[in-house]
Amino acid sequence: MKHFFFTIALVAAFVAARGQNKLVIHADQGQTTISKHNNGHFAEHLGHCIYGGFWVGEDSPIPNTRGIRNDVVAALKEISIPNLRWPGGCFADEYHWMDGIGPRADRPRMINTHWGGVVEDNSFGTHEFLDLCEQLGCEPYICGNVGSGSVEEMSKWVEYITFDGESPMANLRKQNGREKPWKVSFWGVGNENWGCGGNMTAAFYADLYRRYATYCRNYGENRLFKIAGGANSADYNWTETLMRDAGGQMQGLSLHHYTVPGSWGRKGSATNFNENEYLSTIEKTLVMNELLARHSNIMDRFDPQKRVALVPDEWGAWYDVEPGTNPGFLFQQNTLRDAIIAGTNLNIFNNHADRVRMANIAQTINVLQAVLLTKDEKIVRTPTYWVFWLYKAHHDATLLPTALTANRVAQAAPAQANLPFRRESRGIDAINASASRDASGKIHVTLVNVDPKNEQSIEIEPRGTTVKRVSGHALVSSAITDHNTFDAPDRVAVKPFNGARLAKGVVTVKLPACSVVLLEIE
């Protein structure tokens, strides 16, 4: 009986409030730049992200440039990839960079203990990674080893890469074929040092951070942007301690938060889910907004000028691996739900652009919420890829203040069979959005309709400007589980959008169910 009333109450609560969605854009305001680095990526020595994803080796029949896949480089250039984080993740705190330089045949072979226990032959190392970044035209973001490395090892890595002149490490670099130093700015000092990066307390890591960071030198004109290993999701004590004890020595503080539909033991399938699971997953991903607000508040107390960036350098959806694949490889498919997750998080980052100036989705290829999947010579652009394609319109544009009023959607009563996905729902806004003005004066608005069933109509009122034209692109598909495969790679892809009408300065947009839309307003 009790259960019956609970169910009735839930059903009543699920009737979505339906009124007029409205977005006001203050087009003549805006002071904050949305850093293009908020659309950054992450490549770890994990599964087939590096090997088979980026790297096939020079002798491969798959078209490559110095061992790096040409199709992957071309696809990532189309989304203007701004930076790439490497070599981990957890792998970073077990990686000894000197194993990955010099003639490839002489590099040690070892076990990737963290990820699948496979052989790591070190054929992809520092030179290969920096060559990859040069081919991509993106900035490298290197994460150094604090957990099992030494201060000397990290210090020498910086010297090897960036010192222009006569020094033991610069000479070694030249011997290995690179005369001129590379420019590397983004430098991570450890990863998840509360967990796989050493299981440290915040205070212990803060002291270690200061020590390691001291010996990461700025050589010549190279200026390091040092990023401290940050909190796990809502561990606000970590942020408080790091800011208090080491805030003055860092330029960035990271944050890791993954969207897991179920529990860590039973995360849920990437492709086989119902509307309830879909909505509870989106509700969980929206937690990012609260995390950024609360971590930022703590940072504001120590750093009111917002000098230190908050860097969510691992975010995205984490599901059970695809059946039949190595559990240590974290290979998962990517559906329209992932596009909604990506669009929602990127909107959240945009709206926190004063503090969030870099973010990295986990991970670029074949791992977790990947933008690309590869299998031998085949490549697939995932729905998440297309979201990055849409959001490049915001790169280095000025964030415009917005006010959004949105309908609410909520889960239907969860089925008993779905217990891990059952959670009390307060409902969520059907729409989330962000807006920016680019250097030429064009306004771009990205809108996510999270409603799995209903089109949502929204009125957009850009204030302080005269609108002449509106056009757009959209990522839409017929089912929330739709995805691209090696046999059907273009099922979910961006298309021109003609659901926007302009009348008397107001833009009325019909957002298809479960869609991500980019509008260009001139």
Ligand code: AHR
């Ligand atoms: O992205 C996969 C793993 O998730 C990373 O190696 C680690 O940092 C995090 O726990």
